[in-house]
Every structure is written in C-alpha cells, then in structure tokens.
Amino acid sequence: MTALLEAEGLSRRFGGIVALDGVDVTVRSGEVLGLIGPNGSGKTTFFNVVTGIFAPHGGTVRFAGEDLTAASAQKVYEKGIARTFQRSRLCLDLSVFENVVLGNGKNLDRGIFHALFRRRALAREMDAQLAHVRALLERFDPELARDPLQATAGLPMIQRRRIEVCRALMASPRLLLLDEPSAGMTHEETRRLMDDILAVRAGMSDLAIVIVEHDMATIERVTDRCVVFNFGRKVCEGPYRAVVADPLVQRAYLGDE
Numbered sequence: 001m002t003a004l005l006e007a008e009g010l011s012r013r014f015g016g017i018v019a020l021d022g023v024d025v026t027v028r029s030g031e032v033l034g035l036i037g038p039n040g041s042g043k044t045t046f047f048n049v050v051t052g053i054f055a056p057h058g059g060t061v062r063f064a065g066e067d068l069t070a071a072s073a074q075k076v077y078e079k080g081i082a083r084t085f086q087r088s089r090l091c092l093d094l095s096v097f098e099n100v101v102l103g104n105g106k107n108l109d110r111g112i113f114h115a116l117f118r119r120r121a122l123a124r125e126m127d128a129q130l131a132h133v134r135a136l137l138e139r140f141d142p143e144l145a146r147d148p149l150q151a152t153a154g155l156p157m158i159q160r161r162r163i164e165v166c167r168a169l170m171a172s173p174r175l176l177l178l179d180e181p182s183a184g185m186t187h188e189e190t191r192r193l194m195d196d197i198l199a200v201r202a203g204m205s206d207l208a209i210v211i212v213e214h215d216m217a218t219i220e221r222v223t224d225r226c227v228v229f230n231f232g233r234k235v236c237e238g239p240y241r242a243v244v245a246d247p248l249v250q251r252a253y254l255g256d257e
C-alpha cells in the first residue's frame with residue numbers, strides 16, 4: 001500500500017502546552033489506522049493540524065504527494081480529507097438531507113446567479129443530490145433513507161453519527177478522519193455504527209480511515225494498524241496486539257507504578 005498521508009515532525013503548542021511534539025505519522029491508501037493514547041495526548045490536535053484548523057508550529061503534511069502544510073481547512077477538504085468531530089456538529093433544525101448535503105460544498109457552490117436564473121438546472125441538481133444522499137443513507141440504514149426530509153432533532157445518537165459520517169463521505173474523500181465516533185453511544189450502538197462504516201468502506205477500497213477511539217474493543221476489531229500517542233509524542237506503532245503488549249504503551253495508560 002502506498003503512503004497517502006505523510007506527517008513528518010508535526011508540532012503544535014498552545015501557550016506553554018506542547019500538544020504535538022514532532023510526530024511522524026503515515027497513513028497508507030486503503031488502511032484503517034487507529035490513533036490511540038491517553039486523554040490529552042494530542043490525538044484531536046493531530047486531526048486539527050492535518051485538517052487546517054490549526055497551523056503547525058513545525059513539521060510538514062503531505063497528502064497524495066502534495067504539500068498541505070498549513071493549508072486552509074477548505075483546501076484540505078477539497079484535496080480529499082474529510083472528518084467528523086468528537087462533539088456532534090449537526091444542525092438540528094435542518095433535515096437529514098440538508099445536514100448530509102452540507103458535506104458536498106465542493107459541488108454545490110455555484111453562486112447566487114445560478115440559483116436565481118438557472119432554476120431548472122438547479123432543480124435538477126437538487127434532485128441528483130437527493131438521490132445521492134438517499135443512496136448513501138441507504139448503505140448505512142434503510143430507515144434513514146426512507147425519509148431523508150425528516151427533522152434531525154429527535155433522532156437517536158447512532159442515527160446522528162451515521163448522518164455525520166454520510167456528510168463526510170458526500171465529499172468523496174480519500175481519507176476519512178473519525179474523532180471518537182463512539183462518544184455518547186452504548187457499546188451496542190458503537191458496534192453497529194462500526195459495522196456500517198466497515199460495510200460502506202468495503203465498497204470504497206481506496207478509502208483510508210484514521211479513527212481516534214477510547215473503546216479498545218472497537219480499535220481491535222476495525223483497525224489494520226495503530227499509532228499510540230503520549231504527551232504529544234508517538235510512542236509506538238504496529239498491529240493492535242503488538243502495541244497493547246508494548247511496555248511503553250502500558251506505561252502511558254497505567255502510569256509508572
């Protein structure tokens with residue numbers, strides 16, 4: 001598998017806190033990489049720096065051979081990296097369809113004149129979008145696909161997570177970053193969501209996924225490889241079984257005693 005994302009020596013500080021301290025992380029095309037580590041070890045900061053939310057204070061980010069160091073969030077997204085957030089980012093007043101289609105800004109941004117004077121073309125595009133959203137939702141949950149115009153408020157957490165993942169996939173990314181998808185869900189809901197994500201990914205063989213997750217059963221089940229952070233540094237990488245057996249990783253989680 002070829003390298004899709006190559007982060008080298010990535011650093012980021014917040015005042016006196018060194019959230020990322022020169023980490024090297026490579027993500028290969030088509031793999032599922034688990035990014036794990038104790039609270040505050042820099043996992044979300046890594047996502048934020050890679051996706052252009054925060055500029056790095058050192059190091060480089062290359063994606064598909066292109067330098068994306070300090071690129072804007074919009075550019076990173078256009079180049080094919082999509083993400084979900086730890087806390088739900090849905091607009092609860094909007095419908096399921098509207099929430100998902102927000103992820104397709106790349107293709108819908110035609111400007112006000114298109115909307116005002118090319119009404120028929122716009123209607124055709126909206127119909128195509130609806131069909132696309134429906135097809136995507138169908139792969140996650142036929143229940144959601146049956147009524148994409150239903151309100152998002154009131155849906156259970158697992159449906160909201162599915163909508164967020166669909167929104168990220170609407171951009172047809174090559175790399176999907178999932179930040180604690182199990183947050184706020186039961187073990188059973190997490191298992192079902194991960195089953196869905198893996199099933200969808202089976203039809204997208206080149207899609208690489210990086211998943212930040214505290215639920216180790218999920219990490220063990222879905223990842224090909226793991227990278228472990230502690231205090232902003234990479235302490236270990238390898239298959240799940242090897243990393244959990246590593247004394248440095250055990251010390252990171254359990255302390256020195």
Ligand SMILES: Nc1ncnc2c1ncn2[C@@H]1O[C@H](COP(=O)(O)OP(=O)(O)OP(=O)(O)O)[C@@H](O)[C@H]1O
Nearest residue numbers: 014017018019037038039040041042043044045046
């Ligand atoms: N915007 C910010 N401003 C100030 N400090 C921040 C900011 N973002 C992260 N930090 C700090 O950087 C360190 C790493 O945080 P980060 O959220 O990346 O860790 P994490 O591994 O994702 O943690 P968790 O598993 O709890 O989500 C922490 O000490 C955190 O308080």
